[in-house]
Structures are given as C-alpha cells and as structure tokens.
Amino acid sequence: MSNYEQTVFISYAWGGEREEIVDQIDKALQKRGIKITRDKRDLEYKGSIKEFMERIGQGSSVIVVVSDKYLRSPNCMFELIEIAENKRFHDRIFPIVLADANIYDPVKRIEYVKYWEGKRSELAEAMKSLDPANLHGIRDDMDLYDRIRDNISGLSSVLKDMNALTPEMHKDSDFEVLYNAIDKRMKKKTAASTAKGQKSSKADKPKSADGGVSVNKIEIGGNVDGKIIIGNNNRIND
Structure with missing residues (x-):
C-alpha cells in the first residue's frame, strides 16, 4: 500500500475551539504513531490550496471537525463535497461534531441551506454589474455555491445520523475511540492491498x-x- 493511501487528513475551520481540538487530536494520534496531514503544516508556501483540498477529498481516512463555521465556509464545504463525491463517504470520514454545529435540528439545517441560497443570490446580483467577459474565475465561485446549496442538506443529514460522540467524550479518552477507528480502517486497507497484490502476482x-x-x-x-x-x-x- 502506498504512503498516500495510509495518510490521515483532517478537515476543519481555523480558529477558536476548532483549532484547539485539532491540535489535541494531532498530538494524541501522533504519539500513537499516526501522522495527520493538515494544511497549516503540510501545505507549503505558494502551494495550491485547491489541489490540497482535492487531496483531502480523495483521502482514505479523513477526520472532519464539524462546526458552525465549517458549514458556512466555502473551502470546508468544498472538501466535504469532494470526500462525498469520491464515494464510500461513511467509511472514509471520522467526524467530530462541535456543539455549535446545528445539524441535529432540521430547522437549523434548513438555515444552512438558506444561508447558501443567500450567498448564491448575493453573488448572482453582483455578477450582473459586470460584463460577462470579466467574470473569469467568478463563475467558479458560483458553481461552488451551487454545489454546496445542493448538497449541504443531504450531507448534514448523513453526519447527524452517525454516532460521533461528543467532543468531551473524545477528550476524556484522549481520542482513543477515534484512534481505534482509524487504525481499524488502515489495517483493513492494508489487508485488502496485500490480497490484491498476491492475486495479481499469481495472475502474472x-x-x-x-x-x-x-x-x-x-x-x-x-x-x-x-x-x-x-x-x-x-x-x-x-
């Protein structure tokens, strides 16, 4: 199995409690031998942010720290949608849901849909003031807003159905449950890769x-x- 397939990514919104718990997860998993790939450390100066986010979307194991800011962030939602579109969403993500992420109340989830509808309408109105020839790159933002608006309800419903435990429970166990789940996933991938290699060797x-x-x-x-x-x-x- 390649090192890339064994890479563990983390998707989160910067700042505040979000940053603190990411640092704690990073430390807890590293001392158990699992290195997390995260933007602040592994995205080099002048590196492509979009390409890095696409790598996260392709990751075999992705820790997703869900917060209100995450669900309102274009970059974070891009990562989440990329993960989903690369299939086996449930198997590949390991969610940590913070208290301010209002995904358990359907009325609150509707508010997130309305938020992205509003962002799209705001951008569409602003685009009318420009000649279409001058909208290069802006249309990409519009396409992203469309993707988020169309997917946020379904993805948040999947997340709320997963028993993510509370942040406090994870902290109290020093993220032992999270580590065990990721370790199990990585061992399963290793076994599958080994079996595939042996089968290929016999066939050749x-x-x-x-x-x-x-x-x-x-x-x-x-x-x-x-x-x-x-x-x-x-x-x-x-």
Whole structure:
C-alpha cells in the first residue's frame, strides 16, 4: 500500500475551539504513531490550496471537525463535497461534531441551506454589474455555491445520523475511540492491498504450453502419461 493511501487528513475551520481540538487530536494520534496531514503544516508556501483540498477529498481516512463555521465556509464545504463525491463517504470520514454545529435540528439545517441560497443570490446580483467577459474565475465561485446549496442538506443529514460522540467524550479518552477507528480502517486497507497484490502476482506468473510453470527458459510440467518433463527432451520417471 502506498504512503498516500495510509495518510490521515483532517478537515476543519481555523480558529477558536476548532483549532484547539485539532491540535489535541494531532498530538494524541501522533504519539500513537499516526501522522495527520493538515494544511497549516503540510501545505507549503505558494502551494495550491485547491489541489490540497482535492487531496483531502480523495483521502482514505479523513477526520472532519464539524462546526458552525465549517458549514458556512466555502473551502470546508468544498472538501466535504469532494470526500462525498469520491464515494464510500461513511467509511472514509471520522467526524467530530462541535456543539455549535446545528445539524441535529432540521430547522437549523434548513438555515444552512438558506444561508447558501443567500450567498448564491448575493453573488448572482453582483455578477450582473459586470460584463460577462470579466467574470473569469467568478463563475467558479458560483458553481461552488451551487454545489454546496445542493448538497449541504443531504450531507448534514448523513453526519447527524452517525454516532460521533461528543467532543468531551473524545477528550476524556484522549481520542482513543477515534484512534481505534482509524487504525481499524488502515489495517483493513492494508489487508485488502496485500490480497490484491498476491492475486495479481499469481495472475502474472508465466505458464508453459502444457500447464507447467515456466522459470526463465526452463519449463517444468507434465505430459498425458503423467510423466514429469523438464525442458524439451529430459524426462524423469521413464
């Protein structure tokens, strides 16, 4: 398995309690041997933010720290949608839901949909004041707002159905449950990768014309009489 497949990413909104719990998760998992890839440490100066977010979206294991700010952030929502669109969303994410993330109340979830509808309408109105030729790049923002508006209700419903425990429970256990879940996922991926490699190795092994195994230019096989044949002319058990 490649190092990339074993990489653990974290998706979160900067600042406040959000940053504090991310630092705690980072420390707790690193001391157990799991390194987290996070933007503030692993996105180099002048590196592409979008490409880094796309990497998160492709990650096999992604810790998602869900907060009110996260659900209102274009970048965070881009990451969440990318994760979902790369399939196996439930298997690949490990959510930590903060108290201010209003995903458990349907009325509050509707407010998030309205928020993104409002952001889209605001941008659409502003775009009317410009010549279409001058909207290069702005249309990408509009497309993102459309994606978020169309997906936030469904994704927040999936998140609220997952037993994410409370931040306090995670802190009290020093994130032991989170570690165990990620470790289990990584071991499962390793086992699947090993099995796939062994299957591929067997499939690639060259065969001789009579069904024997070919080793370089020497063939070991058998004929219809049950005799072992080595090479073309040497026989054993005549």
